[in-house]
Amino acid sequence: MDFSAPHVGFVLVAYGISFAVLAVLILATVAKVKSQRTQLARLEDEPDAPRRRKAADQEVPSS
Amino acid sequence: MFKYANPTRFMALSGAMLPWCTAATVALLAAGLYMSLVTAPTDYQQGETVRIMFIHVPAAWMALCVYTVMAIASAVALIWRHPLADVAAKTAAPIGACFTFLALVTGSLWGKPMWGAWWVWDARLTSVLVLFLLYLGYIAVWQTIDEPVKAARIAAIVALVGFVNVPIIKFSVEWWNSLHQPASVLRVDGPAIHSSILWPLLIMATAYTVLFLTLHLVAMRGEILSRRVRQLQLARLEG
Amino acid sequence: MSAVLALIRRDLLLSYRLGGGAGTAIGFFLVVVTLLPLGLGPDNALLGRIAPGAIWVALLLSVLLSVDRVFQSDYEDGSLELMALAPMSLELVVICKTAAHWLTTGLPLALSAPLFGLLLNLAPETMLPLVLSTVIGSPALSFIGTVGAALTVGIRRGGLLLSLLILPLYVPILIFGVSAATGLNAGPDLLTPSLMVLVALSLASLVLCPIAAAAAIRSHFT
Numbered sequence: 001m002d003f004s005a006p007h008v009g010f011v012l013v014a015y016g017i018s019f020a021v022l023a024v025l026i027l028a029t030v031a032k033v034k035s036q037r038t039q040l041a042r043l044e045d046e047p048d049a050p051r052r053r054k055a056a057d058q059e060v061p062s063s
Numbered sequence: 064m065f066k067y068a069n070p071t072r073f074m075a076l077s078g079a080m081l082p083w084c085t086a087a088t089v090a091l092l093a094a095g096l097y098m099s100l101v102t103a104p105t106d107y108q109q110g111e112t113v114r115i116m117f118i119h120v121p122a123a124w125m126a127l128c129v130y131t132v133m134a135i136a137s138a139v140a141l142i143w144r145h146p147l148a149d150v151a152a153k154t155a156a157p158i159g160a161c162f163t164f165l166a167l168v169t170g171s172l173w174g175k176p177m178w179g180a181w182w183v184w185d186a187r188l189t190s191v192l193v194l195f196l197l198y199l200g201y202i203a204v205w206q207t208i209d210e211p212v213k214a215a216r217i218a219a220i221v222a223l224v225g226f227v228n229v230p231i232i233k234f235s236v237e238w239w240n241s242l243h244q245p246a247s248v249l250r251v252d253g254p255a256i257h258s259s260i261l262w263p264l265l266i267m268a269t270a271y272t273v274l275f276l277t278l279h280l281v282a283m284r285g286e287i288l289s290r291r292v293r294q295l296q297l298a299r300l301e302g
Numbered sequence: 303m304s305a306v307l308a309l310i311r312r313d314l315l316l317s318y319r320l321g322g323g324a325g326t327a328i329g330f331f332l333v334v335v336t337l338l339p340l341g342l343g344p345d346n347a348l349l350g351r352i353a354p355g356a357i358w359v360a361l362l363l364s365v366l367l368s369v370d371r372v373f374q375s376d377y378e379d380g381s382l383e384l385m386a387l388a389p390m391s392l393e394l395v396v397i398c399k400t401a402a403h404w405l406t407t408g409l410p411l412a413l414s415a416p417l418f419g420l421l422l423n424l425a426p427e428t429m430l431p432l433v434l435s436t437v438i439g440s441p442a443l444s445f446i447g448t449v450g451a452a453l454t455v456g457i458r459r460g461g462l463l464l465s466l467l468i469l470p471l472y473v474p475i476l477i478f479g480v481s482a483a484t485g486l487n488a489g490p491d492l493l494t495p496s497l498m499v500l501v502a503l504s505l506a507s508l509v510l511c512p513i514a515a516a517a518a519i520r521s522h523f524t
Contacts, residue, residue: 001100001101001111001114002105002111005105005110005111006110006111006176007110007111007112007176008111010112010115010172010173010175010176011111011112011114011115013172014115014118014119014168014169014172014173015100015114015115015118017165017168017169017172018118018122018165018169021161021164021165021168022161022165022274025157025158025161025278026278029278029281029282029285030281032282032285032289033281033282033284033285033288036285036288036289036292037288039292040288040291040292040295043292043295043296043299044295141517193470193473196466196469196470197470199466200463200466200467200470203463203466203467204453204463204467207457207458207459207460207463208457212524213521213522213524216517216521216524217453217518217521220453220514220517220518220521221453221467223514224449224471224514225470225471227510228470228471228474231474231503232470232471232473232474234474235473235474235477235478236473236477238477238478238481239477239481242481
């Protein structure tokens with residue numbers, strides 16, 4: 001590519017913006033998947049949360 | 064088709080496909096960019112700016128292609144109630160909107176040196192702008208409606224109504240543009256495309272397509288995971 | 303047939319009693335037509351050139367802003383759900399309600415268009431083509447708007463979503479409407495191709511939009 005040609009700035013900006021937008025899209029998608037995975041792992045690692053709440057309900061004194 | 068309806072099966076299948084898709088995307092993009100920026104010849108009239116065509120035209124093609132995928136997925140969701148169909152439609156939309164945005168921006172950057180203005184209301188750019196609005200409306204439906212089942216149905220109808228209108232809008236915008244034809248308009252593809260221009264274009268178009276396929280698979284996996292998360296959270300609340 | 307007439311009559315009565323029908327829409331039309339010269343400057347030559355397009359844009363905005371009441375009050379008091387379950391086909395219900403909306407809002411707006419054109423220095427020879435185009439094109443505006451209303455009924459901030467969804471679909475009506483209003487340099491024959499396309503668009507919307515709107519209404523109740 002001839003870097004001294006007229007309007008070459010437009011070409012560079014166009015390719016640059018395309019790269020930037022696609023990079024943001026890819027990173028955002030991958031980040032979302034990663035965060036869902038960690039949330040899922042966290043939720044699956046605490047199986048006793050509902051049991052804890054059930055026990056707490058039974059402990060409430062009935063007046 | 065319903066063999067892959069099971070989300071777990073889909074996760075397994077997509078997980079196996081992903082490395083290959085990613086590799087293909089990288090390879091095609093590398094080859095395409097090399098051909099676009101280095102080996103493709105410059106145009107007699109447009110000089111170096113013709114290189115913008117190699118990222119503008121594929122982006123515009125993908126904008127329409129992804130909307131078609133969304134429409135097909137929406138039709139499948141409405142008619143056959145395939146469980147993954149609305150996942151496919153929902154996740155395709157942001158990717159398609161990005162391609163449409165890129166088509167508009169690169170079109171504008173191509174138009175400024177060619178026509179002297181940052182934006183021209185020619186038929187193609189105007190149609191792409193209206194397509195961008197259709198994408199935004201579709202995405203807004205998912206963001207505005209809370210209940211997932213209702214959101215999926217309404218979004219599917221919106222996608223299909225929009226899809227039916229795309230050829231009508233394109234036809235009417237072309238008619239409108241021909242009425243107001245400016246004095247001199249440079250045709251963006253010229254008489255016949257020479258093979259030294261055609262090959263980089265096709266490679267970049269294929270690269271963008273495989274990029275969409277890869278991203279779409281990743282996004283669908285993310286959406287399936289987030290639905291599982293939501294299920295677990297709801298079950299947690301109900302004790 | 304009597305059910306159809308009864309439903310149209312009901313909606314006409316409700317619109318008359320509740321208000322917010324033709325009067326408000328025409329008032330909005332007037333406001334938009336007033337804002338345009340304030341924004342563009344009082345140059346009559348300029349205004350005369352943009353008048354058909356400006357009138358059409360003001361018309362479709364007025365229809366758009368009034369169309370959400372087609373289903374809103376029936377949704378709120380539960381009668382929409384009853385209509386969805388009734389033996390009368392929901393598509394026919396949609397046609398009746400849209401017809402009532404057009405009679406109370408779309409048609410008055412379309413007929414008042416040439417009057418507002420006077421404010422924008424509309425050329426006198428374009429008044430008849432303008433009113434023809436608005437009268438023929440406004441049913442399409444009403445029917446497409448009804449689809450949007452059906453999609454967004456009962457949703458908070460639904461009005462904005464409605465506009466975003468429907469305005470791109472108005473593009474063909476706008477293009478051919480303005481072309482029919484102005485493109486009569488073809489001679490004394492009023493039936494220009496644009497007008498024919500506009501007729502086709504209105505007829506197509508009469509047939510296709512109720513299907514989409516009915517599907518949308520059913521989605522709200524399952």
